[in-house]
Amino acid sequence: MASLINVFLIVVLLTVLVPLGVLVMISLLPPGEWSIPPKSPTLDNFVYVFKEFRFYRNMLNTFLFIGLAILISLVLALPTAYAIARLQIKYYVWVFTVVLVILVKSLPPGSLLVPVYELLWKLRLTNTVLGVALSYQVYTLPFVIWILTSFLLDLPREVETAARIDGAGRFARLRHIIFPLSIPGIISAVILGFLNLWNEYMYSSVIVSSRNLQTAAVVLGQLVTSEYVYDWGILASANIISVLPAIFFVSFVQKNISKAITGGIKG
Amino acid sequence: MSSKSFVEIIDIHKSYGKLVVLEGVNFDVRKGEFIVILGPSGEGKTTLLNIIAGVIRPDKGKVIIDGQVVDDSSNIYIPPERRDVGYVFQNYALYPHMTAFDNIAFPLKMKKLPRDEIEQRVEKIAKLLKIDHVLHHKPSQLSGGQQQRVAVARAIVKEPKLLLMDEPFSNIDPALRASVRLELRLLLKSLGITSIMATHDQEEAMTLADRLLILRRGKPIQIGSPMEVYEKPSDKFVAEFVGGMNILELKSEYSSLLREYRVEGEDVSVKFMGFRPESVIISNEGLEAEVLDAEYKGDKWTIIAQIRSGEIIRFYNKDPVNTKSTVYIKPTKIYLFSSEGKTVKILTINK
């Protein structure tokens, strides 16, 4: 019975690995060739993507936007999540806040695109790093509040009570107790936020139009949607390079990833 | 309300929905006194400590610490962070991300004391509690006993007006408990710290307390020194809970026994009688009992026997008694309880 299950799982594994293997093999194709597996594999595509195409600039842009967006979210989210999870708040205020967090978290980002774009346009923030990071708040702010609240709700209450007894007020508790103890929750918020936004296409492509601020996803998107793709090898190798940070992130915290994902599900 | 009382707990009520946790708790604590709240698990002890600490608020009643009303269950409420109490939690609740040193230093840091004074005081208290060699360890690297000492050190380092402890020994290895207990009592007495501790362990309560408060189903049923509580239990529950009294329902067959104590006429309200295991002597008349078992206790034996009415009793004897043999026993002191369980009379036999 157990071996039958494993055989079945190996089949499932193949359905995952074959498409991934195909992507790797495409990246090794020399120009003009498209046989799988490649007859004369080459690493030239990777060299081209890095040297000529200067794809790393777009990746750095992505890092910068996401980093700033998550930083803004964390600063806004920590006190809010703390209050939702721990402080005595008037019940209707609490319900109002939670409904707001879940509503904004769950609304399709597309439904907010028009007003957000118009607002940033009027503030002359389109085509700026800050503008992109602010538009990303649609994704990151409610998400980070959600993750941190779930995390704080699971934190044992007695430690905070002990801090109260020791004379720590709300501000001191947030700084000396809640913040350091939330670091695992903050890490999972950062990782999941990164994985989520690395993917982002809609806001990144609308808020930014200048070439040197474009994100990796947008550049790749333009390559893949052009009617005729000549250089599949370059496209695939650029894709592989773009996914390396994500793979790195995940393998770095492989054990915690399912915990991070499931950590948020309870709420 | 004596002028000497340092902490006053006045008519505290607390319920969660329909569940009544505390119902009219009243007591006071003198400066430097060690009060132990004794009662079965889950009958309001922790809630009472939390109310005194200010972590939860009572529905009704008043808490006064050092002459200041800290909670009057309406407008006045001083939060725990400004009550100047220490609290040792059952599971210690140490800060997992801080070293033992930082844990102990935290209350002083919150008082914004200068760095060198903090260091001095932490080191002094750590030496007293013999944890000065583990100050740089995180709580997870400490043994259970060391964690408990860190928790105690953290609670008393700021020299609080009042120290609260919730079952502080329950996570300590039973073999070490007695010595840890003694050390703690001596330390608190030498520092003159006023303390209230909650426990369900009557032996622990008897050895530590200056005075005991017996709590049952949220009601205080007796307050007094361990000796008073032991000698003059206010009711059947206290008699059984503290020192384990044998309780028998009164039947006519005991009348001959009672006659020896010169009980004139039968008091209708008396429903139970009780005697302590150590007040029993084996003689050739009295209660007839069949011995079921004998347990060796070092200096004596505990005899477990069944009397004719079928009830099981325990008593001590210097020598073992053969099982299945029949003995006649005579208590030297008998307690009589009313049908509600209140102590009505305490009778001593004249030898």
Next chain:
Amino acid sequence: MSFLTKIRRKTPNEFFLIPGLIGLGIFVFAICYSIYMSFYRYKLGFMQPNYVGLTNYSMLLHDPVFTTAVKNTLFFVAIASTSELLYGIFLAVLLYWSNKRYLFIPFLIVPMILPAVNLVVIWRFLFHPDYGFVNQILTSIGLSAINPLNNPKWAMPTIILMDIWQMTPFVMIIVLAGLSTVPPEVLTAARIDGARKFQLTLKILLPMTKNVILAVFLLRLIDAFRIFAKVYLLTRGGPGVATETIELQIYNRALRGLEIGLGSTMSVIFILISLVVIIPYTIMVLKNWRR
């Protein structure tokens, strides 16, 4: 007592909510603004807002492209999330009973972390009509080549297949975590009573995980509304309007066409539709978070 300490003590607990509420408030303002603008005709940078009443709504409801986009979106959300739920539960159960699950899990979750662009590259290459991997295999075993991405009937199912390939691991990993929290004593007790793996799964494991399954289903439903990147990059809504979605309509007509009024109307309709899954999810979170 310093002045600052006095202020700190006086601040109500609700004060701590303010940073988040300000941020979220901007988006609530954005929603309100959309509702307001949905009654206007407004082309950004070209003309001033012009009140037109319900014209935008009636126009969209009679617009065949937009109504197709709504239908396509609902079709995608329903089919993709249901399939992912069932397949994900199935895989989670297989992993639960597998003694080698720690070998499989790291590989099985890779699709979940891939950006949509990567998926699209893979999928476009796999199904490329001339030299795609699928057609290479099909022709080599004597079958005729297919071109599903250019076929109005098969384009949407292909996108759904791609989404299943990517998002099933999400369901799988969460359901597996849920299954793992079932206390082993319960299973041992049932085993002693003679239950086999199949019965254990159906009668004990899955019923005890039903809250987690419900939660993950709601999350998938909500997330399935966000398929913009996949559709946009794979088919751009084509062939024809076969894979047109509401998000694509907002993106192309409102943003590329700068039609703020019409785009706002679409956003309002989109929000109303998505509330059907958001409301039960919100109720669930309110219940779980209540202290």
